[in-house]
Amino acid sequence: MTKFRSVFACQACGFQSSKWLGRCPECGDWNTFVEEREEIQSAKAAKQQRVLSETLARPKPYDMVDAGDAPRFPSGIGEFDRVLGGGVVPGSLVLIGGEPGIGKSTLLLQVAQLLARTGGAVLYVSGEESERQIKLRGDRLGLAGGALFLMSETSLENVLDQVDVLKPQSLVIDSVQTIYSSKFASAPGSISQVREVATQLLFLAKARGITTFIIGHVTKDGSLAGPKSLEHIVDTVLYFEGQKNHHHRVVRAVKNRFGSVSELGVFEMTGAGLIPVSNPSALFLSERLPGSPGSSVVATVEGTRTMLVEVQALVTSASFGSPRRMALGLDRDRTSLLLAVLEKRAGYPLADQDVHVSVVGGLEVEEPAVDLGIAAAVISSFTNKAVPEKVAMFGEIGLGGELRSAGQAALRLREVAQMGFERCVIPAAGGIIPATDFPSSLKVHAVRSLDEALQTIFD
Numbered sequence: 001m002t003k004f005r006s007v008f009a010c011q012a013c014g015f016q017s018s019k020w021l022g023r024c025p026e027c028g029d030w031n032t033f034v035e036e037r038e039e040i041q042s043a044k045a046a047k048q049q050r051v052l053s054e055t056l057a058r059p060k061p062y063d064m065v066d067a068g069d070a071p072r073f074p075s076g077i078g079e080f081d082r083v084l085g086g087g088v089v090p091g092s093l094v095l096i097g098g099e100p101g102i103g104k105s106t107l108l109l110q111v112a113q114l115l116a117r118t119g120g121a122v123l124y125v126s127g128e129e130s131e132r133q134i135k136l137r138g139d140r141l142g143l144a145g146g147a148l149f150l151m152s153e154t155s156l157e158n159v160l161d162q163v164d165v166l167k168p169q170s171l172v173i174d175s176v177q178t179i180y181s182s183k184f185a186s187a188p189g190s191i192s193q194v195r196e197v198a199t200q201l202l203f204l205a206k207a208r209g210i211t212t213f214i215i216g217h218v219t220k221d222g223s224l225a226g227p228k229s230l231e232h233i234v235d236t237v238l239y240f241e242g243q244k245n246h247h248h249r250v251v252r253a254v255k256n257r258f259g260s261v262s263e264l265g266v267f268e269m270t271g272a273g274l275i276p277v278s279n280p281s282a283l284f285l286s287e288r289l290p291g292s293p294g295s296s297v298v299a300t301v302e303g304t305r306t307m308l309v310e311v312q313a314l315v316t317s318a319s320f321g322s323p324r325r326m327a328l329g330l331d332r333d334r335t336s337l338l339l340a341v342l343e344k345r346a347g348y349p350l351a352d353q354d355v356h357v358s359v360v361g362g363l364e365v366e367e368p369a370v371d372l373g374i375a376a377a378v379i380s381s382f383t384n385k386a387v388p389e390k391v392a393m394f395g396e397i398g399l400g401g402e403l404r405s406a407g408q409a410a411l412r413l414r415e416v417a418q419m420g421f422e423r424c425v426i427p428a429a430g431g432i433i434p435a436t437d438f439p440s441s442l443k444v445h446a447v448r449s450l451d452e453a454l455q456t457i458f459d
Contacts, residue, residue: 079265096215097216116148125152252264296311301412315381318353338375405431417442
């Protein structure tokens with residue numbers, strides 16, 4: 001007879017307790033404990049499982065392990081392959097998260113249809129939509145042909161049975177929070193269910209070489225819902241970013257066992273689905289207004305991709321006693337730090353000013369090389385003097401007002417020259433860049449301090 005026990009699991013971090021607690025001792029969240037039932041494994045079953053694992057697993061000498069690159073095959077969408085590190089790895093487990101309606105299901109349906117036309121059968125399992133709803137979306141996107149199979153199911157055991165029958169090369173699960181296993185009595189989306197479903201899909205992907213894509217819901221703060229172990233189980237974690245009122249979407253890799261992290265792919269949302277954007281710099285600068293105060297162009301690097309983004313700032317007198325500091329697409333604390341440096345080191349009185357800073361297009365930029373662009377945009381708005389149209393910049397600003405080096409300066413300069421800019425202000429701390437590393441039409445100004453950089457930009 002199967003025996004069960006009751007445990008209380010935190011729905012935020014997965015911490016388990018034998019009794020209900022008001023506050024989780026692991027993550028500190030309140031009222032997150034939910035009672036769940038777990039199956040108690042008998043000593044005989046545990047011993048059999050241990051013996052089976054011992055017969056299958058054997059250690060190998062270090063020198064005999066094959067260290068060759070994992071084989072890859074294209075998905076048919078170049079930007080998606082870029083984020084994955086160069087293509088789809090057979091047997092990999094990829095987790096994609098994002099806000100509702102951002103385009104996760106649309107992207108994976110396009111990828112599944114392309115894989116089905118070139119690389120064997122693909123099973124698309126949805127726990128949220130019926131086969132008819134998926135077909136209507138596919139017809140709207142103009143998808144047709146290929147060995148793509150649709151299935152509306154929420155039981156993990158039924159999905160695994162159909163995988164045994166169909167033997168697909170790729171599997172798509174939409175979403176992991178809607179699939180449940182009969183081994184647990186808890187509801188779908190709970191900590192135990194999400195962990196069990198992800199673990200079984202991992203075993204399936206590794207044992208049979210089935211490339212598996214799973215969609216994950218996100219919480220109100222933007223992180224993936226479910227236990228943190230969900231991100232540790234999978235091979236790759238992708239985040240779908242962007243705002244619904246913008247026509248472009250960004251897919252960012254935050255974990256990748258087969259490629260570099262922080263890789264970024266840019267897509268444009270159209271009536272025919274998500275279309276890859278090969279030149280994101282032109283997209284983000286397409287609506288820039290020349291001669292407008294409070295605007296600067298920064299060369300930023302995301303993974304292996306270099307692109308130019310526009311940083312805008314608006315500085316106005318504070319209407320109330322406490323000035324406001326707002327940053328969209330940038331680190332708010334770092335922006336406040338830069339405002340303090342501008343006041344202390346450069347002598348601009350910003351203590352009584354409301355400062356609003358944003359990255360145009362809804363893109364999130366995290367690297368410190370955007371510091372100089374933020375400072376230039378703020379000073380441009382404060383003095384009502386526009387940054388020259390053909391000037392770009394990059395560099396990190398220290399607390400002493402010094403300009404610190406930024407990585408991959410040559411790549412940034414080549415992108416700046418390719419987009420038609422004539423001047424670029426860069427940190428001198430990175431050393432002299434050979435003139436052969438960037439086109440001769442670009443004039444490079446290497447500066448050492450914030451004062452020197454602002455004087456060079458607005459001179």
